[in-house]
Amino acid sequence: MTTIAFLGAGMMGSAMIRNYLKAGHQVRVYNRTLDKARPLTEFGATLADTPAQAAAGADLIVSSLTNDVASRACWTGPQGVLSATLKPGAYAVEASTVSIDWVRDLAAQASAKGLRFLDCPVAGRPDAAEAAKLKIFAGGAAEDVDALRPVFMAIGTEVQHLGPVGSGITFKLIYNVMGAVQVAATAEGMAACEAAGIDLRVAAHCFSTGNTNSGHVIRHSRYMAENRHEDPVQFSGNMRIKDVAYGVELIEACGEQSRLGRATIEVFAQMDAHGMGDMNDSELIDTLRLIAGRPIPPKT
Numbered sequence: 001m002t003t004i005a006f007l008g009a010g011m012m013g014s015a016m017i018r019n020y021l022k023a024g025h026q027v028r029v030y031n032r033t034l035d036k037a038r039p040l041t042e043f044g045a046t047l048a049d050t051p052a053q054a055a056a057g058a059d060l061i062v063s064s065l066t067n068d069v070a071s072r073a074c075w076t077g078p079q080g081v082l083s084a085t086l087k088p089g090a091y092a093v094e095a096s097t098v099s100i101d102w103v104r105d106l107a108a109q110a111s112a113k114g115l116r117f118l119d120c121p122v123a124g125r126p127d128a129a130e131a132a133k134l135k136i137f138a139g140g141a142a143e144d145v146d147a148l149r150p151v152f153m154a155i156g157t158e159v160q161h162l163g164p165v166g167s168g169i170t171f172k173l174i175y176n177v178m179g180a181v182q183v184a185a186t187a188e189g190m191a192a193c194e195a196a197g198i199d200l201r202v203a204a205h206c207f208s209t210g211n212t213n214s215g216h217v218i219r220h221s222r223y224m225a226e227n228r229h230e231d232p233v234q235f236s237g238n239m240r241i242k243d244v245a246y247g248v249e250l251i252e253a254c255g256e257q258s259r260l261g262r263a264t265i266e267v268f269a270q271m272d273a274h275g276m277g278d279m280n281d282s283e284l285i286d287t288l289r290l291i292a293g294r295p296i297p298p299k300t
């Protein structure tokens with residue numbers, strides 16, 4: 001059993017916390033909005049008022065937070081993890097999708113405090129997190145990844161070691177740019193089919209069974225064809241923009257181009273411009289309908 005401090009009881013965090021508890025670990029939870037974390041006490045979690053309180057003496061500190069701003073506040077803010085009395089040699093794991101620059105900065109600050117730092121972003125939506133079917137992309141020392149592998153298997157099915165610190169988030173950002181391009185292409189393809197008079201259920205079937213298919217195409221073309229989007233929202237248009245912006249920055253810093261990444265940000269920015277940025281990424285098709293002057297069908 002490991003004492004885990006977990007920062008961020010959002011959709012992904014809450015599911016991971018429940019699975020760590022089910023596996024027999026002790027979990028101390030910090031969430032900015034304390035009330036949202038309260039239901040986790042029914043599963044055995046204890047709540048902390050500050051990230052520092054959660055982290056003090058823990059064996060492993062994990063965060064699953066929106067972006068760089070949230071991660072910085074929880075790790076290095078005034079009552080952040082790094083201000084706590086920490087267990088020497090404890091593991092510090094950033095599981096959020098954040099920027100490479102922030103991960104490098106945090107890794108240096110955490111190591112200076114005697115923590116063993118790993119970047120371990122996850123792939124899989126909240127339903128996969130709930131089912132303990134996440135993929136973990138780990139960056140860090142091989143012995144640290146091996147030491148945590150059994151703990152991570154409580155939340156996922158695969159732990160892939162991508163290389164030293166920073167490699168997990170590097171891969172995850174490239175992976176997410178590719179994924180976001182596919183979601184944007186699905187919305188444009190489905191909208192074009194509709195404009196051309198093609199039945200969207202037939203189109204979704206053909207996209208999902210032909211060489212165009214991928215997990216994103218299969219899931220999102222079905223939502224678009226059925227006008228049945230996820231409720232509550234699982235991944236918004238604005239979260240896509242956040243991920244792809246971090247990804248494009250990283251890819252271009254490597255000396256490569258990301259023209260599709262840049263175009264994808266523009267496509268999703270149209271959702272935000274029409275007040276739809278916090279809706280599901282699959283609802284991009286409705287923004288495209290609005291722009292083209294076609295009616296948005298009622299949700300089913």
Ligand SMILES: NC(=O)c1ccc[n+]([C@@H]2O[C@H](COP(=O)([O-])OP(=O)(O)OC[C@H]3O[C@@H](n4cnc5c(N)ncnc54)[C@H](OP(=O)(O)O)[C@@H]3O)[C@@H](O)[C@H]2O)c1
Pocket residue numbers: 007008009010011012013031032033034036064065066067069070071073074095096097098122123124125126234235239
């Ligand atoms: N949803 C997905 O499909 C998915 C899949 C893979 C990876 N991810 C990544 O996982 C991370 C969490 O995503 P999620 O879907 O769980 O999001 P979420 O449900 O919106 O949760 C976000 C969490 O971040 C906290 N937070 C936001 N701003 C903060 C700030 N300034 N200071 C402190 N805490 C702050 C929120 O606290 P409050 O409750 O107080 O707002 C909440 O705990 C993100 O990096 C995301 O990109 C998501």
